[in-house]
Every structure is written in structure tokens, then in C-alpha cells.
Amino acid sequence: MARSDETEPHDGGVRSITRAIDVLTLFDTTHPIRTLRDLVAATGLPKTTVVRVCSTLEARGLLLRTSETTYAPGPVFLRWAHLAASLWDVSDHTRAVMRELVDKCGETVNVYVRQGMERVSIAQEEGTATVRSVVPLGVPMPLLCGATARVLLAGAPNELLERLAGAEGLDLEPLIRTVASTRETGYAVSHGERELGASAVAAPIMAHDGRMLAALSVSGPTSRFTADRIAMYVDTVVTAARRISDQGLGSVEAFL
């Protein structure tokens, strides 16, 4: 029986949407323009599929064809750029505390939130040293590596720990113990868990109702995270996170 145009695949189009997001995700500040060949290689999809996805995104202004075979993010993103930046913004007070923290530690300061089984930075103030930690805003990172991840896990429901352990094929017990110990200390320190040579100190930002909203982190090269400095970083980060918790994180709280 011939299928009509109304026919959908079994997944209800989920796969097509995911592919379109995969294509869009390949564009970043170091790759603002991508060739069709690039996109085919990076997605592993047939060329005809990539062309079809790109044409659809182009028709709606999400991609712009900069030549016969190259694409860039289109101006329509400005609409969401404006919206996302206003929704996910931290307060001026939070920003000021973050900058003070940079002044005190010299290292990069981030505010991370949990996004399902991942975490993303929503605000960053860069450190002052030439060799500094820089992460892209809004890009999902793992929830099982690093001080920031441990702090965010400590604020997650147990149900999430179970899902995470299941998804990653990990034992639940050690995960629960880690979370319990992070809850007790109220901060976390990590060295080279996510990236070799990268260290971080993180503490939780709490809502007035006791929910954990986000994690405040200071991160930089492991060589500068010496024992005496870490003691100072922990004090400073915990105090800064408490000040942000007291005054409120900003409009973004509505979504956390």
C-alpha cells in the first residue's frame, strides 16, 4: 500500500528533529561556517539526508547558505539569542560576586546548572592568567566528572542518581556515597577528572526554599591549585555561593 504524505515513521519524526539539532550543534565560534562535506563527515549521515536537513533549516532561516556548499547559522537565531540571554541571565549582584571571585582567585568562575543528566554553564567570568579555563556557555558537559558535577549531583533527586548509574553502567552505591559526602562537606574539589590538568573547586547556590539551583565553580590549571591555595579557594567559593544564595541568582531562578 502506498504511503501518503501524512505517513510518519515509527518514531514520529523524533529522529529527523534530532538530526537537525545534530547539524546545528556542529556550528560553534571556531566553526561558524561548515562545508557540506564537513557536515556529512561529522554526522555520518548520507549526503542526501544532510542536504535535506540543511535545506529545511535554510528555508526557515536557521541556516544560511554562504556559498554553493557552505553553511552558517542564520540571522533567525538572533531571535532566540536575545530570548535565551534574557531568560538565562544571572542578576547583576551575581555577576558582581563572580567578578570579585575572579579578582580574589585569578581563575575563571562559572555558574553551572543541571540539565537532565548533564550540566551546562550559564554564566562565566574569565580568569586573568594567560593560561585559563574557558568553557562555552550552554554546551552540555558530563554530570559524572569534576567538582561542579559532584555539587550538582548532591542537589539532584535520588531517582536521577539511579537513572544516571543505569545509563552509565555504574554501581549505584559508590555514587550515593559520593553524593552523601558532598552534601556533608558543602563543596567539592577535583583534579583532572574531566580534562587532564584541569582543577576545580565548586559550591552550591541554593534557593530560599532549600532547593539547589546551581553550582558556582572556580577552575584553572592543576599546577596552580596547590594545597594552600585550595584551602583559600574553598573558603572564597563557599562564601561567594552563600552570598548569591542569599540575594538570589537572578531571573533564571524561575526555570530551575
Add this chain to the structure above:
Amino acid sequence: MARSDETEPHDGGVRSITRAIDVLTLFDTTHPIRTLRDLVAATGLPKTTVVRVCSTLEARGLLLRTSETTYAPGPVFLRWAHLAASLWDVSDHTRAVMRELVDKCGETVNVYVRQGMERVSIAQEEGTATVRSVVPLGVPMPLLCGATARVLLAGAPNELLERLAGAEGLDLEPLIRTVASTRETGYAVSHGERELGASAVAAPIMAHDGRMLAALSVSGPTSRFTADRIAMYVDTVVTAARRISDQGLGSVEAFL
């Protein structure tokens, strides 16, 4: 014959991607949070379809579920926000000329680019009066109404005029005449074409190779666009557009 999970509908998933974009487009600064009911009503799609689209977008961080039945744009948009804002930015010089133009005219100044058969504002400096023109950045607007549209059409290839006339069911001849006359005068003035009571004066921003890159416009309430003021606005806008053309529009030129 049973269809496998690999089966795609005849349109190759185009419709699913378009639906996902339709859903995302419903979020703006006045509607940062939308209920499922809202989304179903606005898209006219079955609830199960909207739920599936939203779940897919949620899984990838593009939407965030703020409650059982409400959604908001997710933090992953920050990644593209940053990227789009840096790619589509106009130069500091352009920004300064735009602000001078606001100072001189008191009205809102925009830089519009053509996007296929539509136009979008990529930069805006708001006017100083209480009643002022404000358009959202990156939101497609028609290419057949208004002074800005006429200026952009004057820089478009004839093939586009044919497509546009075909798509809108218009006679090609009058369209070509309008374009020819706009090319001759080098600016355009409109009153209430796109929106009743809204007037605009626009002039082209050109690349050094003679291509038209964008249109610079001054817009505001028709009641303030009196004959003598319009003469001044035309002079001022044409001069400002020429200054921007001379110095370059900014990094965005690479995409135009």
C-alpha cells in the same frame, strides 16, 4: 509489509523539523513560558505530536520543562545565542552611526538584511520618544511592504522578483517598475504599508564590490513623519548609510 524504524516519510523528515521550528518560534520575550495547551492551540497539531516534538527538544536541552505542562527555551540556546550574536554583529562604527542617527531623528534605527523571500532586522537602536517603533531582532518580516523592503528588493536579483511575484500571485511588471524607481532614487519612504500608522525611510548599505548588503531604516509613528521632516530624514539616512558602506558593516558582511 511492516515498516522498520529506518523508514522515513516521503518528505524525508522535513515536516518534523519544520514542526519543531514552529514550536520553538512560539517562544518570545512576551511568551518565555508556554503551556502544552498553548502550543497545541497555536500549532494546530495533535497533542500527542506536540508532546513528542517537545520531548525531543527537551532531551536535547532546547526546551526546558518548567512544570508538568509548561515549557521554556532551554540553556542550550545560550550556545547559539553567543554564536549568532558574534556572527551577526555589526561593527562598532556602524553602531555609532546608528546611534547618531537616533540622536538626529529621535526615531528607531534598524539594519535589515534580506533572508530569502523575507527580511530580518539584525541590529536596532531604539528611538527616544515614548511612542517608538520596536521590532524583534531576527524575526522574518515581509519583503513586499515598507520602505526597507523596497530598498532590499532593489538589491535583489531579478530571479527573486519573479519567484516573489509567483509566490504572492502578483504581476511582475509593477514590481520591476517599483524596483527600478527605488534603484534610481537610492532610498524609499513608506507610510502604513506593513502596519497602519507606521512610517519609515530607508537607504541601502553597499559592499565595496557594489553588492547591496543591507538596508538602514528610520521608523516611527506616521504622525511624526511630516513632509519637511521626511526631507531631513532622507538626507540623514542616505548619508549615514553611505558612511556605513564606506567603513564596512562589520563581520556580518561575510554572510551577506
